[in-house]
Amino acid sequence: MLKMGFNEGCTWDGNRGCADQSLMADLKACAKYGFKGIDIRFDCLDKYLAEGGTLEELNAFMKANDIVPLSYNALCFFNMKQTAEEKQAVMDELDDIIKKCAALDCHMVVVVPSCDLNEKGIEATRQEIRDDAVAVLKEMVKKCEPTGLKLSLEFCGAPSMSINTFDDAYEIVKLVDSPLMGVTLDQYHFNGMRSDWSKLEKADGDKIFVWHLNDTE
Structure with missing residues (x-):
């Protein structure tokens, strides 16, 4: 069943982050304009908590206004970590997110691949990136x-991203092979690196967990 929600990323400022944005204001807008779901940006949630808000208050407001937290967006740059400390930091962040999602009655986390590998001195083939992502995601699923x-x-859908096409993302999801693992399909990113439309046509729709509509032609 398709549920329509508000993605906080659509009003997020790439330069200032959530500095000029309020999670509670976004939720009030959802209540006013009839959005029954929201994708909560991690940095907007962090700002809300830093300003003294609590997860319990947030959950109560959403329930009172019949708003569902569709996803926690996002755990960023999860793959291609080079040291044990970097890999552990990803898992520690996931542990924290799991606790937050439990308090908010949120049942999905968007995960975003790492970027700028060349600038970090990391050389990897497409297959090596796939293999690494599958291994990390299997551990995260556990x-x-x-x-x-x-x-x-x-x-x-940008050249600097380590996973930048639907084709690669869907293949990784298939290899992880878990009912808990799916794809976020952002139509802007789909076109950004010319993802293969035929691959989308053949894909299992149940594996597309989130569809992001964007303000681009």
């Missing part, structure tokens, strides 16, 4: 299994 929290891989 952490999510006790709560049933879903992971949704958002490929980003």
Whole structure:
């Protein structure tokens, strides 16, 4: 069943982040204009908590206004980590997100691939990037299994992103092979690196967990 929601990323400022944005204001706009779901940006949530808000208050407001937290957006740059410390930091962040999602009754986390590998001195083939992503996501799925929290891989259609086409993202999801693993399909990113339309036509729609509409032609 398709649920329509407001994606906080659509009003997020790439330069200032959530500095001029309020999670509570976005939720009030959802209530006013009839959006029954929201994708909560991680930095907007962090700002809300830093200003003294609580997860319990946030959850109560959403329930009172019949708003569902469709996803936590996002755990960023999860793959191609080079040290044990970097890899552990990703898993520690996921542990924290799992707790936050439980408090908010949120059942999905968008995960975003790493970027600028060449600038970081990391050389990897497309296959090596796929293999690494599959291994990391399988480990992440194990952490999510006790709560049933879903992971949704958002490929980003830019040359600097390590996973930047639907084709690669969907293949990774198939290899992870879990009901908790799916794809976030952003139509802007789909076109950004010329993802293969025929691959989308053949894809299992149940594996597309999130569809982001954007303000681009």
